Amino acid sequence: MIDAVICTIGDELLIGQVIDTNSAKLALALEEAGIHVYRMISIGDRREEIASVLTEALREHAIVITTGGLGPTKDDITKAVLCQISGSKGMVEHPGQLEQIHQFLKNRGLDALPSNLAQAQVPDQAEVIVNRLGTAPIMVFRQVQGGGTLYALPGVPHEAVGAIPDVMADIKAHQSLDSILHKNIMVYGIAESALSERIAPWEDALPADMHLAYLPNPLTGIRLRLSIYGGNAQENEKRMETQLETLKQMLGPLVYAHQDSDLQSTVGEMLKKTGKTLSAAESCTGGEIAHLITSVPGSSAYFLGSVTSYAVAVKETVLGVPAPTIETYGVVSSQVAAAMAEGVRKLTGSDYAVSTTGLAGPAGDERNPVGTVWIGVAGPLGTRTVSYCYKNDRKRNIERFAASALNFLRLILQEEL
C-alpha cells in the first residue's frame, strides 16, 4: 500500500488561531483512493524546519502533500524552500497561472500588484496545476531527491479543497493504486453507538475484504461507507449491492439517501420531482434552515422563502401566531411551532412549511431546559410537531435543531408525496 504524509504549514496553526481542516479533507480523499496516511504534521513558517520535515518525509513516503505558506505576504516562505529542496536552479514564470492571476484579479476589479504577479513564479523543477480558485499555483515536484512526489497546495481552505480532485487525478495517473470500491448510505436520527449496536451482527459477518466506516456529521447525520479492497471490479459491484440491500432493510426509514448527500438536497429532490413548494418559519435556528435549503443550487424552484421570527412580536404580526397561544403554552411549545408553520405556509402560499422554536442556549427558560426544540411541519394533509432536547453548546444545538427539522420534513414528505 502506498503511503502519504500531510504537512500543513503556517504559524497561525501553531498558535491555535486556525483549526486545520485541510488535513482531514485531504486524508479522506487519500484514504478513499486506498492510500494510507502515515502521519500529519503542522509546522511554522520557518525555513529550516520546513526543509528538514519535507526532506525527511519525501525520503520515506511516496506522497507528501503540503498546504499553506504560498500566499503573497512576507511570512509565506514555503516556495523558497521548495525551490531549494527540489534542486531547482531558480524561479520561472508559469504563463497559465499568470493568466489566472490576471483574470482572477480583473474579475474582482482589483489591480494586479507586484506581489500578486510574483505568485506566478515557480521553481523550475515544478509542474504546475493552475489554481482556478486563487492566485497561488498548485505545484508538483516528482521524485524529489530520488524519493517521493511533493504536492504543494495553497492554505486557504476552499482553495486547498478545490485542488483535491486535480491532485488525486495526478496521483492516480502516476501511482499504481490497488482498486477500491466505496458506496455510501446516509442515515439520520440515530446515535453512532446505537447504530453500531443495531447492525453489529451484519457488520461482524462482513467478508474480510469489506470494511464499514462511520462518518458522523451534526448537519447530515451518519454517512455509512462500505468499502471493498482489491478483487474484481464487476463482481465487487454485485457483492456491494447485496450487502447494501441487507443494510437498508435493517435501517428502514433512518436511511435518507443511497449516496453521499445531505438532508436539504434530499428534501429538495422530493419537492422538485413532485412540483411542491416549501417555506420556513424559524425562531431558534435563526435562518440556518433557510440557509441550508438555499445552499442547494436550483432551490429557487421549490423554496419560496422564510420568516425568521426572533422577536415575539414578529411571530404575532408577521406569522399570525395568536398571542393567547404564546401566553398559554409559552413560545417554545408544540402549539407555537404548529402556528408558525401554518402561518408562514399561508403567508407564502407554499405547499409545505417547516418551523422551529426552541432554546439554543446559553440558557433555558422557566418552562424548558436549554437544548429544547419544537419542530412543526404544515402541509396539505395537516400539521405535525415533534420535540427534541440536545445537550450541546449554542452553535451545535442550532445545527442539530436545523438538521432535525429537515429530517422531520423529509419523513413527512416521504409519507405524503
Added chain:
Amino acid sequence: MIDAVICTIGDELLIGQVIDTNSAKLALALEEAGIHVYRMISIGDRREEIASVLTEALREHAIVITTGGLGPTKDDITKAVLCQISGSKGMVEHPGQLEQIHQFLKNRGLDALPSNLAQAQVPDQAEVIVNRLGTAPIMVFRQVQGGGTLYALPGVPHEAVGAIPDVMADIKAHQSLDSILHKNIMVYGIAESALSERIAPWEDALPADMHLAYLPNPLTGIRLRLSIYGGNAQENEKRMETQLETLKQMLGPLVYAHQDSDLQSTVGEMLKKTGKTLSAAESCTGGEIAHLITSVPGSSAYFLGSVTSYAVAVKETVLGVPAPTIETYGVVSSQVAAAMAEGVRKLTGSDYAVSTTGLAGPAGDERNPVGTVWIGVAGPLGTRTVSYCYKNDRKRNIERFAASALNFLRLILQEEL
C-alpha cells in the same frame, strides 16, 4: 523560550474521519502562556510509532502534550507505550480516578465494566490529574528519560479541552516562562495582497522582535495579528499600542474591531449599546445573514427577525416591493434592494434593516453576471444601497454577500449611531 510539541493519537484522524480541534485549543492556551508550539503531529494507534515520536519529542522539547489513545477499547494502546518510555516498572491503581470512574458511570446509569475500571490503572511513574469529565485519567510524566515533561490527555474533545486549565497550571508551576504578547486588528473590505502592499512600509520597519501575521477568513475579513516575543511586558504593551495606532491610522474605516471578533458581533455591540433594533430581508443570501446575526449569544436583544424572500411573489406580498419596481429594474437591482430593506423595516418595526438581492450562482441572468449582489440598508436617516460582484462558487458567494452586507451595515451604523 520554552517550546512544546502537541501529538494527537488515533487512526480516526489519519483517515480524515475526525477533524482535530484539540491541537488548536491546546496551542492557543500554550501560546497565551508564552510557550512556543514547535510542531503538531497526528499519528495512528501504532505502538512503535507512538514510542518513537514521543521519545524524540521529549528529547528535544520541554513539554509534550498528547491527546487520545487512552480509551477502554483494544485499539487504544498509548498507555502501554507511556509505561514503557517513562521507565515505569508496572501499573498501579489511582484511587482518585477509580472513584471518579464509579461516579461518572453511576451518574449516567451505567454499570462499571472491567474495561472501565482498568482505566484507573496508570504507569507507576505517572502523576495523575483526575479527569472530572470522563473515565480516562490525565497523566503527567516528568523529565522522561532525562528530557521533557509529558502530559497525556484524553482524546474526546470536551475532556481534552476541560483538562487544559489543570495542565496549564501545572506547567506554570514547573517552568519559568518568557512573555509573549499578541494583539489583533480586524479588517474588512480589502484583499490580502492589497493590504500587504498598503502597509508594507510600516511592516518592513517593524523591530526584529515584532511579527505581523495575516489571517484571512471569508466571513470575517482579515485578522492582522501583531506579536512581540520576550522583553519587558509593560514596555511591550506600550510599544504594541504605538505600532497599532499607526496601523489603525493607515487603515481607517477598514478596521472594524481592535480584538479578535467578527462583523456580526461588532454590529451587535453597536446596536446593543444604542438600544437600536435590526431586521433583515434576504434573497440570495437565503438566511445566512440572519444565521450569522443570531449565532451571537444575546442577539435577541436587538435582532427582531427577517424575511427570506426567495420567490418574487414573497418579495411583493410579504415585503411589499412594488411589482412595477421589479419589472422595471429587475429583481437584482438597487431599487429592489432598497424596497426590500424598507419593507422588512416596516414589517418588523425595527430601527435598521439590511437586505440582499443577487445571483449566488451557478448562473447569472439576462441583466447581471453571476456573483452580483445589491445590498440595501434602511434606517431612520434614509436608505442606501451598494453593489459588488464576486467570482466564487455558490457557497462562497453567499458567504461574501452576507459578510459584505454586514460590513455595509457596520459602516452606516458607525456613521449614524
